[in-house]
Amino acid sequence: MAGIENITKVIARDAEIEAAQIITSAEKAADELKQKAEAEAEKLSKAADERLDKKVADERKKIQSQNEQIEKLRLLKQKQQIIEDTLNKAKEKILGYDDKTYFGTLLKILESSVQADKGVLFLNSKDLGRIPDDFDKEINVVATKNGGTLEVGKEPANINGGFILKYGNIEINSSIDALFEENEEKLVDIINSVLFKDITD
Structure with a gap:
């Protein structure tokens, strides 16, 4: 009987040792799993924060770019x-112009458009x-210099x-x-150089 009791005690002791080892291992595994889970959760949280930060930064950049484009x-x-x-005011x-200045301007324009031929010059009704009384004579002075002749048409032209x-x-x-209209590009360049010379696009 004493032998059986000794065997039972040994088995019980071994069982306790095994159980303790199993519990220790389980606790260690659980702790490692917990640490790993926490680390993974922190990693995911950090990644999520980084993605969120990047998304917010991208949205801010996008909004800023849109605002800059709208301002431009x-x-x-x-x-x-x-x-x-400015062009409309120059035209007006x-x-x-008073009659003398206005018709003097027309004569200057005529110098660059008159042809070496017999022609008719049409004005609007106004x-x-x-x-002026001598306008017909004046336009012929310009025409003659270019080898042509001109007379003022009696019918009004539909122009401003x-x-x-x-x-x-x-x-x-x-x-x-x-x-x-013909000289718009040149006129715009002149206006830009005068009004916007210190402004870059």
Whole structure:
């Protein structure tokens, strides 16, 4: 009987030792698993924060870029409006010249558009009503220098100012509107150089 008791005690002792080892191992494994889970959770949280930070930064950058683009478009539109207003005022200034200055300007324009041929110069109805007495003579002085002749047409032209030259079937539109349109690029460059010389695009 004593032998069996000894064996039982040994088995019990071994079982306790084994159980203790199992518990220790389980506790160690659980602790390692917990630490690993916490580390993984922290890693995921950090990654999520980084992604969120990046997304927020990207959105801020996008909004800033959009705001800058909107501001550029606003300034461009404002600049275009200033240029358009300046051109219109310049045109109105020419059309508002007193008779002597206005018809003197037409003669200067005529010098660059007259042809070496017999032609007719057409004015609008307003200009026909205030034409200087010697204007017909003056336009022929210019025409003769270029080997041609001119007379003022009796029918009014449908233009805002300036004139239209007609040589047979050929028409040369030297109206104020046409001249501004034809030279728009050059005029815009001049306005830019004067009004926006210190502003970069």
